[in-house]
Amino acid sequence: MNLDWRRIEVMDEVMAEVLRRKTPAERIAIGFGLWRSAQKLLRGQLASLHPDWDAQRLAREVARRLSHGAV
Numbered sequence: 001m002n003l004d005w006r007r008i009e010v011m012d013e014v015m016a017e018v019l020r021r022k023t024p025a026e027r028i029a030i031g032f033g034l035w036r037s038a039q040k041l042l043r044g045q046l047a048s049l050h051p052d053w054d055a056q057r058l059a060r061e062v063a064r065r066l067s068h069g070a071v
Contacts, residue, residue: 038066 019027042062046053053061064070 035066042066 019030022030039062042065043058046058046061050058
């Protein structure tokens with residue numbers, strides 16, 4: 001399957017319809033789930049790259065990266 005870089009962030013119409021049928025609370029829950037997954041994946045990657053970092057250091061770096069350096 002070839003990806004068209006011009007359409008990489010275009011949502012599929014079927015998925016858009018699924019999301020339209022969700023309640024606002026359901027859509028927020030989906031977003032928070034995605035956020036938690038991103039944190040977990042990033043924390044795991046950083047922990048494997050930096051086994052010497054403690055939990056606090058990992059948490060700071062995850063927050064920094066997910067906030068685009070704003071923290």
